[in-house]
Amino acid sequence: MSELPSVESALDTAIKQLEESGSDSPSLDAAVLLCHALQKPRSYLFTWPEKKLDNEQYDRFSQLLVRRISGEPVAYIIGEREFWSLPLKVSPTTLIPRPDTERLVEVALDKTYQQDGKILDLGTGTGAIALALASEMPKREVIGVDLKQEAQSLATENARQLGISNAIFYSGSWFEPLVAGTKFALIVSNPPYIDANDPHLVEGDVRFEPKSALVADDNGLADIKHIAENAIGFLENEGWLMFEHGYDQGELVREILASFGYQQVATEKDYGGNDRVTLGQFYHQQ
Structure with a gap:
């Protein structure tokens, strides 16, 4: 040799x-x-x-x-990715946390850091968003939900390794695992939002990621609509709902939130100047 x-x-x-x-x-x-x-x-x-x-x-x-x-993505090869300065275990059963998603964490902290109340992260994957918020707001209870049992186990292991005790994870479809009547001051989600025919699905790292975490029906908007409609029953009065979404979906997501009666609807841009996070506040009639 x-x-x-x-x-x-x-x-x-x-x-x-x-x-x-x-x-x-x-x-x-x-x-x-x-x-x-x-x-x-x-x-x-x-x-x-x-x-x-x-x-x-x-x-x-x-x-x-x-x-x-x-x-093959580097994160899957080494089994780890840093998000919000937190080293997270990753696996091919979950999306790889991306820098753009940190914008969702920033917006959530900006709007709700001074509040009390529970926080819900839907489609939690590695637990990245939930754990970032739990680390910044240690007195608040954070719940993460993912359809895949493997993701729930991975997020739980990440919480354990990071020593974050105020985050707990469940497995199930969106709101299904939650106890009826549970109310949240903040609901965040980075749901599947890519159209099934999007050419980017066969390029780069995305080829190796689970399609179930990427693709949604109705031009990528089906899950966003489902969450926006059902979140109303789980939000406290004046609670916030926030989504990460595609760079060209800001206007459509604003229209969805407005159609369900959310107020203060707005879209925030990512570090590249693209629409990335849309949020709205829900006021229950007294």
């Missing part, structure tokens, strides 16, 4: 291979995978660039690299 590469050499070679494979972040991908193979922090790559990999490290890194070159 030829001489094993140094950290710097292995990184350079991997970056070139990832560039050729079409990765949109080859340097970051290579660094994350090499750190995972070496079981070292990122600083190690800069501190010990001349250090030679041993056979086991080289084999492990090569295997990880092959998976990424084939298009």
